[in-house]
Amino acid sequence: MLRTSTRSSEASFDVFGAGMRPPANETDEDKARRLEAEREALRVSKTIDAALLEGKKVLERKKRAVKILLLGQSESGKSSVLRNFRLAFTPRYFESExxxxxxxxxxxxxxxxxxxxxxxxxxxxxxxxxxxxxxxxxxxxxxxxxxxxxxxxxxxxxxxxxxxxxxxxxxxxxxxxxxxxxxxxxxxxxxxxxxxxxxxxxxxxxxxxxxxxxxxxxxxxxxxxxxxxxxxxxxxxxxxxxxxxxxxxxxxxxxxxxxxxxxxxxxxxxxxxxxxARIRTLGVEEHSFVTESGFRAGTEFFITDVCGSSHQRSTWIPYFDDVQAILFLAPLLFWQSLDEDTKTNRVQDSLELWREIVGNPLLAKTAFILLFNKKDILQAHINAGVVVKKYVPSYGERANDVPSVTKYFRDKFSAYLRKFSPEPRPFIFYETEAIDTKSTAVILGEVQEQIIRNHLKDLDVM
Ligand SMILES: Nc1nc2c(ncn2[C@@H]2O[C@H](COP(=O)(O)OP(=O)(O)O)[C@@H](O)[C@H]2O)c(=O)[nH]1
Ligand SMILES: [Mg+2]
Structure with a gap:
């Protein structure tokens, strides 16, 4: 049964006051202990308040920060793009490492x-x-x-x-x-x-x-x-x-x-x-930093770099919430198979991953930037006479050159996006070579500016 209390302010004050009043027979020792306990309670309460405030500040900071997710299969170049990002926008930090x-x-x-x-x-x-x-x-x-x-x-x-x-x-x-x-x-x-x-x-x-x-x-x-x-x-x-x-x-x-x-x-x-340099990360890594240079230097970024191997992909979902942009890495190395599953063609795997990601309702509002990374390796293999049709029968009689290969796969990625996105959205794509820091810096400069502008528009400050 629900008991209703008397709402007389005097009565409740009295009850409260009696509980707080020191006992009449309090000794000096008891008093010292009580005062110490009260001081401790106050200190704890202040610490909690400060922690809450700090937590709120972090949340607020994170809300204003630009959040980017790097996705793509293992070895697609996610961590290299992140390193390029740091070289371009936090050069002092990059130097220290x-x-x-x-x-x-x-x-x-x-x-x-x-x-x-x-x-x-x-x-x-x-x-x-x-x-x-x-x-x-x-x-x-x-x-x-x-x-x-x-x-x-x-x-x-x-x-x-x-x-x-x-x-x-x-x-x-x-x-x-x-x-x-x-x-x-x-x-x-x-x-x-x-x-x-x-x-x-x-x-x-x-x-x-x-x-x-x-x-x-x-x-x-x-x-x-x-x-x-x-x-x-x-x-x-x-x-x-x-x-x-x-x-x-x-x-x-x-x-x-x-x-x-x-x-x-x-x-x-x-x-x-x-x-x-190659270093493999097991699991998801979140990097936060404030840019030292570039468009709107001083902007805070949270960049999440995941482990791309297929059995780790389920761990990505919690990071989908509230990201402004996904940089999706898809090298067009159609003659290669996955390390962890040698029967799966790498480009096929990228396309399927892309389909899952663009179709995810949690990411309906997220901007997609597709990076056909490792273009130098694609070029070297085409130059060496690798025949696309041999690995991708549907490629047919199209010209065996880099622009045609890129166009062929870009159309495929674009068709998947149109077909599986919860709502229509554009996407930008770039051909990248993440080991070439100069060309990558130019592309990341454009990408970073675009993401910040969109984000500021969303936050209504521009
Ligand atoms: N030749 C070439 N190598 C690249 C390129 N991008 C990344 N790599 C290399 O590919 C390897 C895997 O890249 P990494 O960024 O670790 O991939 P991740 O597993 O997606 O994080 C590294 O040794 C990189 O140096 C590229 O555009 N061209
Ligand atoms: Mg990595």
């Missing part, structure tokens, strides 16, 4: 070497068990032995920066949240005894934590330089790799052709190197 990319690139290089050494070992094992001949000689054994110290570095530094992210045995895989940057910064700082610096030739480290010391890898790589070059330029090694379908040049994070530069003691990664 250059030192970290050196270690990532060194690891990328070692990963390629590891693949070569593993392939050579497979060859030897098979040659021994089947008593079949091999092109590899004792000279190759010596090279393999000389380069093996690098493998220990790959393992220990990957573990250091990847924490418990695991991985597939090659390359660098990290958990979201930027923790890897903190761990690596700390480790580089510890090893040099000061803040990490670039452009100075490192002295051989004296302290540090043994093989986990990322500055030592610089020394060891420098010492291995000639052997790495000898390995990579060896005809027999190349032939064994080709025979076993190991195509390192096509893989992300390929730096073997840059060995002399990357193994130099004073190596400083160029902007392009940083865009070419």
């Amino acid at each position: 250059r030192v970290l990319w050196r270690t990532v690139i060194q690891l990328n290089l070692i990963s390629s070497i590891k693949k070569i050494l593993n392939t050579m070992h497979e060859e030897w094992t098979e040659a021994e068990s089947a008593s079949s001949p091999t092109m590899l000689t004792s000279q190759h054994r010596r090279l393999s032995l000389a380069l093996s110290p690098l493998l220990a570095f790959e393992t220990s530094i990957s573990q250091l920066i990847a924490s418990d992210a695991g991985g597939n045995g090659y390359g660098v895989t990290v958990r979201p949240g930027g923790g890897w940057k903190d761990r690596l910064t700390a480790s580089l700082g510890r090893a040099s005894g000061a803040a990490p610096a670039l452009g100075v030739s490192a002295e051989p480290p004296t302290g540090g934590s043994g093989q986990q010391d990322p500055t030592q890898v610089t020394q060891v790589l420098a010492a291995c330089r000639d052997n790495i070059i000898a390995l990579w330029e060896d005809d027999a090694v190349r032939a064994v790799l080709a025979e076993r379908d190991v195509d390192l040049v096509e893989e992300p994070g390929f730096f073997l052709d840059d060995t002399p530069r990357v193994t130099a003691l004073d190596y400083v990664p160029s902007d392009r190197d940083i865009m070419r």
Whole structure:
């Protein structure tokens, strides 16, 4: 039963007042305790108020900020576009991270070497068990032995920066949240005894934590330089790799052709190197920052970078709420299949993902910007004589050139958008090459300005 209270203000005041009044027989000690408890209660209440206010401020900030989602299959170039974004609009921040990319690139290089050494070992094992001949000689054994110290570095530094992210045995895989940057910064700082610096030739480290010391890898790589070059330029090694379908040049994070530069003691990664570096993030990463330059510098951005592999895609949905724009990355690499599912054609997979995303009612108001990324790779393959019709039968007799391929797929993406969008909307598309920072900066400049303008219009401040 619901009891109604008497609404006499005097009565309720009295009741309230009696409860708050100190007891008549209160001792000095009790009084001190009571006052302390009251002070504590007030402090807690103020803290809660401040937290609520802070939470409200964050929400308000986030509401005014520009929210962008980077979507696309694994390896489509999402993280590279984000890096370009930071280079173009937060250059000071980008500079501060250059030192970290050196270690990532060194690891990328070692990963390629590891693949070569593993392939050579497979060859030897098979040659021994089947008593079949091999092109590899004792000279190759010596090279393999000389380069093996690098493998220990790959393992220990990957573990250091990847924490418990695991991985597939090659390359660098990290958990979201930027923790890897903190761990690596700390480790580089510890090893040099000061803040990490670039452009100075490192002295051989004296302290540090043994093989986990990322500055030592610089020394060891420098010492291995000639052997790495000898390995990579060896005809027999190349032939064994080709025979076993190991195509390192096509893989992300390929730096073997840059060995002399990357193994130099004073190596400083160029902007392009940083865009070419490969690091895999498991899970969704949210980046927030205030732009230092560009249109309306000082604008706050929240950019969400997801992990694109197919079994991670269900984790994207919570990030769809309240985003102004989606940058959808779709490289037109029609001759490739997905790493995680070798039966699925990459472009087909992108199209299906696009269909799901444009059809999602949560994104009905979101602007779509489609980036046909990796246009350099498309161009190189078309130049090398790859025939589109062979992989995409419906391509028919259209001209086998980049503009025709691009138009063919653009029409497909556009038709899906028309057909599956909850309401009609335009989309912009660009052909991009995320490792070319200059051309990407121009495109991102346009995109960023357009998104900010639309956002300000929505907020009614323009
Ligand atoms: N050649 C070339 N490589 C690219 C391009 N965009 C990205 N990459 C490389 O492709 C790899 C995967 O890119 P990443 O941004 O990590 O893809 P994500 O998995 O979608 O985040 C990286 O090694 C990049 O350097 C491009 O336009 N051209
Ligand atoms: Mg990524």
